[in-house]
Amino acid sequence: MARQYHTITRELLNSGTLSCYIKQLFVTGLTSNPTIFHNAINKGNAYDESILVHALGGKSGEALFFELALEDLTRAADLFRPIYDASEGLDGWVSLEVSPLLADAAASTIEAAIRLYTQAGRPNFFIKIPGNRVGASAIEEVVFAGVPVNVTLLFSEEHYLAAADAYMRGIERRIASGLDPKVRSVASVFVSRWDLAVQGKTPPGLNNCLAIAIAKNIYKAYRNLYESARWHKLYDSGACQQTLLWASTGTKDPGSSDTLYIEALVAPDTISTMPEKTLLAFSDHGKVEGILPVDGGGAGSVLAAFNQAGIQSEELASDLQRQGIDIFAKSWNDLVDSIREKSDILMQSK
Numbered sequence: 001m002a003r004q005y006h007t008i009t010r011e012l013l014n015s016g017t018l019s020c021y022i023k024q025l026f027v028t029g030l031t032s033n034p035t036i037f038h039n040a041i042n043k044g045n046a047y048d049e050s051i052l053v054h055a056l057g058g059k060s061g062e063a064l065f066f067e068l069a070l071e072d073l074t075r076a077a078d079l080f081r082p083i084y085d086a087s088e089g090l091d092g093w094v095s096l097e098v099s100p101l102l103a104d105a106a107a108s109t110i111e112a113a114i115r116l117y118t119q120a121g122r123p124n125f126f127i128k129i130p131g132n133r134v135g136a137s138a139i140e141e142v143v144f145a146g147v148p149v150n151v152t153l154l155f156s157e158e159h160y161l162a163a164a165d166a167y168m169r170g171i172e173r174r175i176a177s178g179l180d181p182k183v184r185s186v187a188s189v190f191v192s193r194w195d196l197a198v199q200g201k202t203p204p205g206l207n208n209c210l211a212i213a214i215a216k217n218i219y220k221a222y223r224n225l226y227e228s229a230r231w232h233k234l235y236d237s238g239a240c241q242q243t244l245l246w247a248s249t250g251t252k253d254p255g256s257s258d259t260l261y262i263e264a265l266v267a268p269d270t271i272s273t274m275p276e277k278t279l280l281a282f283s284d285h286g287k288v289e290g291i292l293p294v295d296g297g298g299a300g301s302v303l304a305a306f307n308q309a310g311i312q313s314e315e316l317a318s319d320l321q322r323q324g325i326d327i328f329a330k331s332w333n334d335l336v337d338s339i340r341e342k343s344d345i346l347m348q349s350k
Contacts (some may be wrong), residue, residue, distance in 0.1 A: 096126070098116065213303050
């Protein structure tokens with residue numbers, strides 16, 4: 001299980017904290033999202049100088065934000081580059097999300113993903129694309145174009161398998177076209193939001209068990225997929241396995257262990273991305289007492305109990321995915337508005 005850090009701020013880079021976490025806490029990658037950047041840019045004045053420089057250069061709105069994000073994430077990518085090189089591309093990645101406002105626009109998502117990856121100019125740079133229905137078609141095209149993809153906002157086995165299929169279709173097309181099949185990808189499954197969504201509706205004795213059961217089911221599908229004839233054909237052609245990533249791993253229930261999801265989802269060939277509080281907690285007192293079973297480990301009976309209680313997992317998965325897109329879209333609009341306001345204030349004071 002690889003550890004990935006779920007935040008980015010300029011202070012984190014300038015203070016040397018990220019370098020420290022890489023060396024001392026064994027962090028091997030980093031991811032970001034609009035909410036993270038919104039909080040980072042609005043906390044203090046660390047970005048003010050860059051905002052002013054880009055504003056004076058004619059940048060505004062989304063274009064100015066991406067300049068700021070790429071400044072941070074390319075620095076982070078360079079810090080992780082030795083890990084990327086030593087692991088032959090398995091670890092050492094950073095992730096940047098396309099605008100969530102493009103979640104229902106495949107062509108625009110494809111264009112943005114290719115442009116941002118090219119602009120970053122780093123091999124260890126994932127572009128995040130939501131794994132909704134429209135996103136799946138974009139993922140195939142982006143992978144075919146050779147852009148590494150972090151498929152985000154996956155909540156169910158169905159979501160995961162659709163993302164994996166889109167990834168493999170892109171690789172199959174590259175092989176058919178005589179292109180290098182080694183295009184990396186991760187499939188990010190959001191965990192804790194499941195338990196948060198069913199608070200007050202949980203069957204007796206199954207508090208905080210739905211998310212882990214869903215994750216176990218997805219892990220079973222993940223292992224089965226990489227035993228399939230389709231995958232072995234791709235592997236024999238030189239393709240890389242799309243890695244399963246556990247996202248949203250911070251414990252939302254204050255009455256539960258602060259390392260609940262990290263400890264429950266330890267498994268080979270996976271990544272756990274952690275917010276700072278969870279990372280520090282796991283590094284301090286986390287325990288690894290076993291690994292996920294490849295057969296689902298009784299997840300089916302847990303899901304059946306929730307079904308009997310009137311909680312339909314597939315319907316809820318669709319709701320959670322749409323809510324996730326809406327949350328990121330709101331954060332995105334707030335982020336762009338904040339940058340615009342800061343730009344105006346800084347320009348007026350110049």
